[in-house]
Amino acid sequence: MEARNPHRWWILVVLCLSTLVLVIDSMALTVAVPAMTADIGASAQDIQWILDSYVLVFAGLLLTSGSLGDRFGRRKVMIIGLLLFGLASLAATVCTNPGEVIAARVAMGVGGALIMPSTLSILITVFAEDERGRAMAAWGSVSMLGLVGSPVLGGFLIDHFSWHTIFFVNVPVVAVAITAALLLMPESRGPWRRPDPIGAVLSAVGMTALIWWIIEIPQHGAFDGRGLVTLLVAAGALIGFVAWENVHPEPMVPLALFKQRNFSGGSLSLTLVQIGNGGLLLVLTQYLQFVLGYSAVEAGLAFLPLAVTALIGNGAGAGLAAKTGNRPLVVTGLLVMAGSFLLFTTVDADSGFTVPAVALGLLGLGAGLAMPAAIAALMGTIPEEQAGVGSALNDTIQQAGTALGIAILGSLLTSRFTAEMPAGSSDLAKSSISGALAVAGGDGGLARTAREAFTTAMSTTLTISAVGVLAAALLAAVVMRDGKRGAGAPVAEAELAA
Numbered sequence: 001m002e003a004r005n006p007h008r009w010w011i012l013v014v015l016c017l018s019t020l021v022l023v024i025d026s027m028a029l030t031v032a033v034p035a036m037t038a039d040i041g042a043s044a045q046d047i048q049w050i051l052d053s054y055v056l057v058f059a060g061l062l063l064t065s066g067s068l069g070d071r072f073g074r075r076k077v078m079i080i081g082l083l084l085f086g087l088a089s090l091a092a093t094v095c096t097n098p099g100e101v102i103a104a105r106v107a108m109g110v111g112g113a114l115i116m117p118s119t120l121s122i123l124i125t126v127f128a129e130d131e132r133g134r135a136m137a138a139w140g141s142v143s144m145l146g147l148v149g150s151p152v153l154g155g156f157l158i159d160h161f162s163w164h165t166i167f168f169v170n171v172p173v174v175a176v177a178i179t180a181a182l183l184l185m186p187e188s189r190g191p192w193r194r195p196d197p198i199g200a201v202l203s204a205v206g207m208t209a210l211i212w213w214i215i216e217i218p219q220h221g222a223f224d225g226r227g228l229v230t231l232l233v234a235a236g237a238l239i240g241f242v243a244w245e246n247v248h249p250e251p252m253v254p255l256a257l258f259k260q261r262n263f264s265g266g267s268l269s270l271t272l273v274q275i276g277n278g279g280l281l282l283v284l285t286q287y288l289q290f291v292l293g294y295s296a297v298e299a300g301l302a303f304l305p306l307a308v309t310a311l312i313g314n315g316a317g318a319g320l321a322a323k324t325g326n327r328p329l330v331v332t333g334l335l336v337m338a339g340s341f342l343l344f345t346t347v348d349a350d351s352g353f354t355v356p357a358v359a360l361g362l363l364g365l366g367a368g369l370a371m372p373a374a375i376a377a378l379m380g381t382i383p384e385e386q387a388g389v390g391s392a393l394n395d396t397i398q399q400a401g402t403a404l405g406i407a408i409l410g411s412l413l414t415s416r417f418t419a420e421m422p423a424g425s426s427d428l429a430k431s432s433i434s435g436a437l438a439v440a441g442g443d444g445g446l447a448r449t450a451r452e453a454f455t456t457a458m459s460t461t462l463t464i465s466a467v468g469v470l471a472a473a474l475l476a477a478v479v480m481r482d483g484k485r486g487a488g489a490p491v492a493e494a495e496l497a498a
Contacts, residue, residue: 313368
């Protein structure tokens, strides 16, 4: 038996820190938008680019960075990503205009794309099968805590300092992660393969165009003008990428992974979940702040039930996976998540926080059971030498699902809200609940109408989320398998090629 790495649990801490810095930055930045807008004179279009430029670069480069890690060394690529992310964050603290912030965010997107696939691929190479479930549960729990805690941290920093501290907080975390990685983490890589520059270019163009098309849907429509052009570019590049990878003797991305039921079932189930989850934070933060009147910090703290039950689910799931297999956990967890979305649909303007708190608790429990098990199942089908690009492929699919969910559910929320507002309302009042409350001023009647319209729109939107998660549960039940191989044992490369 191969000796276990004596530093493996400390290595897990490094991987969790590396993932945490990405989660904190993305979520805390949304809280900083109002202060940033006022300070640097950013227009609505500038803010969109500040938020979206990171996502575009991150999604576009994931597959390429995953293959770089397998070829040149996952630790090396992760450290380069952390260094770039930290330097770009430091640069963002001295930005004085929107263009500089956008440039910093682009550099952070490149760094993030180098970091993300490496964390999971290093995890599955460092931990043996019998410990991998617990390691993944811990990794997922830290991500969940970052998701919940970052709005609270962001609100505190902005209230007491400035929006620049949102970026500065990344720097010490990155410094600790780099130091620990250099001291504790072994290098791992796959066998040398010939570079695939055509595949890299096609994947980057295709994914960037696809995510950009999804982002633009709410404002410019899916099939009108430049939206149609962007979609055609995305489809052409991605179809070309698949065709090229299937004929290339040493493809950058092993598309044969999709022949494995656990990889295809796990990835597609997680994607449907991400579509369903995509609009949740968007919807619920508005409900908390505009319907219940919470501050940004209070809204962040309101997600604590989600974090606590996610930790409970992660802990329980790590022990159950060895006994029941991954598929029952995935299906059960997804059904619990669907139930939480259905509970959210019962919320109205007078519900307060009790029902959302219970629903958030169920959502965290379901996610804690389902997500680590789904990731363990799909990563268990990936040969160790292709761990980086396999992880990146899963990350890329989920990233597209998240963007699609935000675009679809955000558009549905807006259109439904507009339809529920009285016909005589101004365009600003019909555009969003924040606009309606601004117009209402001291008009309690209009404010009440806006809150009722929003909760009606929220119920419709989260019904779609529930349907998406139920579809994910059905897909997991039908497609995934629990073989004798176990949760985390990679199949042989020859089996992938069969």
